[in-house]
Amino acid sequence: MADNREARAKIRSHQRTPSGSRDFKEATKRDALARLEVELERLVGALPECRKVLVEKEFKGFKNLFSRFLAEQGPSVTWEKIQKLPEGAVIDYSTLEMPTTDNIHHMLDKLVVVKLNGGLGTSMGCKGPKSVIQVRNELTFLDLTVQQIEHLNKTYKCNVPLVLMNSFNTDEDTQKVIHKYKGLKLDIHTFNQSCHPRINRESLLPIAKNPDVHEDIEAWYPPGHGDFYESFNNSGLLQKFIKEGRTYCFISNIDNLGATVDLNILNLLLNPEQKAQTEFVMEVTDKTRADVKGGTLIQYEDKLRLLEIAQVPKEHVDDFKSVSQFKFFNTNNLWAKLDAIRRVVDQGSLNMEIIVNNKSLADGVNVIQLETAVGAAMKCFEGGIGVNVPRSRFLPVKKTSDLLLVMSNLYSLSHGSLVMSPQRMFPSTPLVKLGDNHFAKVKEFLNRFATVPDLIELDHLTVSGDVTFGRRVSLKGTVIIIANHGDRIDIPSGAVLENKIVSGNLRILDH
Numbered sequence: 001m002a003d004n005r006e007a008r009a010k011i012r013s014h015q016r017t018p019s020g021s022r023d024f025k026e027a028t029k030r031d032a033l034a035r036l037e038v039e040l041e042r043l044v045g046a047l048p049e050c051r052k053v054l055v056e057k058e059f060k061g062f063k064n065l066f067s068r069f070l071a072e073q074g075p076s077v078t079w080e081k082i083q084k085l086p087e088g089a090v091i092d093y094s095t096l097e098m099p100t101t102d103n104i105h106h107m108l109d110k111l112v113v114v115k116l117n118g119g120l121g122t123s124m125g126c127k128g129p130k131s132v133i134q135v136r137n138e139l140t141f142l143d144l145t146v147q148q149i150e151h152l153n154k155t156y157k158c159n160v161p162l163v164l165m166n167s168f169n170t171d172e173d174t175q176k177v178i179h180k181y182k183g184l185k186l187d188i189h190t191f192n193q194s195c196h197p198r199i200n201r202e203s204l205l206p207i208a209k210n211p212d213v214h215e216d217i218e219a220w221y222p223p224g225h226g227d228f229y230e231s232f233n234n235s236g237l238l239q240k241f242i243k244e245g246r247t248y249c250f251i252s253n254i255d256n257l258g259a260t261v262d263l264n265i266l267n268l269l270l271n272p273e274q275k276a277q278t279e280f281v282m283e284v285t286d287k288t289r290a291d292v293k294g295g296t297l298i299q300y301e302d303k304l305r306l307l308e309i310a311q312v313p314k315e316h317v318d319d320f321k322s323v324s325q326f327k328f329f330n331t332n333n334l335w336a337k338l339d340a341i342r343r344v345v346d347q348g349s350l351n352m353e354i355i356v357n358n359k360s361l362a363d364g365v366n367v368i369q370l371e372t373a374v375g376a377a378m379k380c381f382e383g384g385i386g387v388n389v390p391r392s393r394f395l396p397v398k399k400t401s402d403l404l405l406v407m408s409n410l411y412s413l414s415h416g417s418l419v420m421s422p423q424r425m426f427p428s429t430p431l432v433k434l435g436d437n438h439f440a441k442v443k444e445f446l447n448r449f450a451t452v453p454d455l456i457e458l459d460h461l462t463v464s465g466d467v468t469f470g471r472r473v474s475l476k477g478t479v480i481i482i483a484n485h486g487d488r489i490d491i492p493s494g495a496v497l498e499n500k501i502v503s504g505n506l507r508i509l510d511h
Helices: 002-011 019-045 049-071 101-108 139-157 173-181 224-237 238-245 262-271 314-321 338-347 374-380 398-405 443-449
Strands: 090-092 112-116 134-137 160-167 188-191 248-252 280-286 297-299 303-307 328-337 355-360 366-371 385-388 409-415 417-420 431-434 458-464 467-469 474-482 489-490 496-503
Touching: 002 374, 019 049, 049 366, 101 173, 101 262, 112 139, 112 224, 112 431, 134 139, 134 496, 139 160, 139 173, 160 224, 173 188, 173 458, 188 489, 224 238, 224 338, 224 374, 248 262, 262 328, 280 297, 280 374, 297 328, 303 374, 328 338, 398 431, 398 443, 417 467, 417 474, 431 443, 489 496
Parallel strands: 090 385, 112 160, 112 248, 160 188, 280 385, 431 458, 458 474, 467 489, 474 496
Antiparallel strands: 248 328, 280 328, 297 303, 355 366, 409 417
């Protein structure tokens, strides 16, 4: 019972408490950390010698996260201290200079491409890594990434390496898949992000009984992509690339199909107008009403930093969502200087905001995961800037509604890169909402389209209920199709729907 009281005291620690209880709270925090250390030592002790060094490094990172979690006192941002973005903090992409062709080869020799590949495809109803979901012409996210970089290497006669940050969830399957790229002009390196123990919300102790992750996979988690810097350093790859004379890495989510190597941004980094080289660039793009929950750039304590909605005090959430107050949002396309990464890791100065992710396991146990975001490290680097890029550099596939867009005639495929059709009159993509009950999983979604509709002139599509689409359907303007419970709507082959609402029951039967 004492453990439970201590834990409840901890979980309420963001509330104001009378000064008389402060000593008690400090004692319970010290006790929680000491008990955690004992448990971690027990887990390490049960490991074979060959694995101890790496796991001890990972657990050191976890202890640091946990002690910072215990020390947190409410929101990490004081709203009134947010400053106006200074002049030049965010550079407009259209003002960037294109490098000369003869210089591009040398520039690319300074670059490493990193793809964050730790996620599973479970939210889209797929098994295994998300990166092996087929997105276009039977090609996966990973296929498209490999094609892009191989094309870059062939075109400019260079050797840009591709680095995949896997998690324990994705590593084994990814290793099997990358064998098929052996004959290509491309070096692929992989490393795993850390593996941290899930913590019981009541006792604040790891729920893992032994250190074998795959024996009890529910007891462990990958701690968000903010773990990139330490894991990249621990892998030895950071030192390898610095020795080779490489200067910058370009980091992005593997499911963002717009995150291709951009030579203008690389030129800005390697050939700056001012003397000092920028250590960190965050690509941002104009916020729309669809992006109001996305992280934004702020000036705080005289440094640029990422502000996520989870850090915002409740009374200011509406201000955060305001498109007029915060014009940009983070695409999670980031450029970081390699020697600067080594410096902040060696100094231990990576104090990224902690995301507390509460989960309930199948057996009813409530756990917490302590995570960090890769963009939150911006404040730890010197001379960070934002670049306001076109929306085309942010094309994430998180749901089947995104998949519909990238499979459609809105785009064509060129050497692994998606290019918007010149027939589209405006550069923005349509807003698509597909009902979760019938379209959320990839297999169900594919079964509902005989062929992908023509979306060139579509602005907005909402589909809800049991709806199927025939061949060569064309959708234009705003189209809303709603089949109520028990009804079914079959959109016939060749149908052209322009600014239409379709509801009720419509069956097309073969005879």
